[in-house]
Amino acid sequence: MDIKSNSFFYIFISVVLLLIAILQYDLWFSNTGFIKYQALKKSVISQQKEVKHKSQTNVQLYSEVVSLRQNSEVLESLARENMGLIKQGEVFYSVK
Known part of the structure; x- marks a missing residue:
């Protein structure tokens, strides 16, 4: 059971990191992102x-x-x- 819970933990962490990466990409590079905001502000x-x-x-x-x-x-x-x-x-x- 230790191996099973260990692999679940790694999968969970991987999914969380993937979600964070997707959200960060959206924050910086999407049409409503920070870079677009700065260009519009200028x-x-x-x-x-x-x-x-x-x-x-x-x-x-x-x-x-x-x-x-x-x-x-x-x-x-x-x-x-x-x-x-x-x-x-x-x-x-x-x-x-």
Whole structure:
């Protein structure tokens, strides 16, 4: 009976170790595992930075739109600088 209980013990330990190995593999390498979690976490952080940057850009653009709507002089200045527009009767000189 000693041999029988001894072999049962080894089989039991082998099964437990196999289950632990399977669970560890699942923990680290499955689609819901730790490595996938770390990759997704990096992706989320990167996307949050991008969203923050785009939000800041949107705020700047919005303030520019507001100033263009409220002040026609700013609009005229931008049109003259960026598009080379001139008023009737004016002469444009380009100095390089």
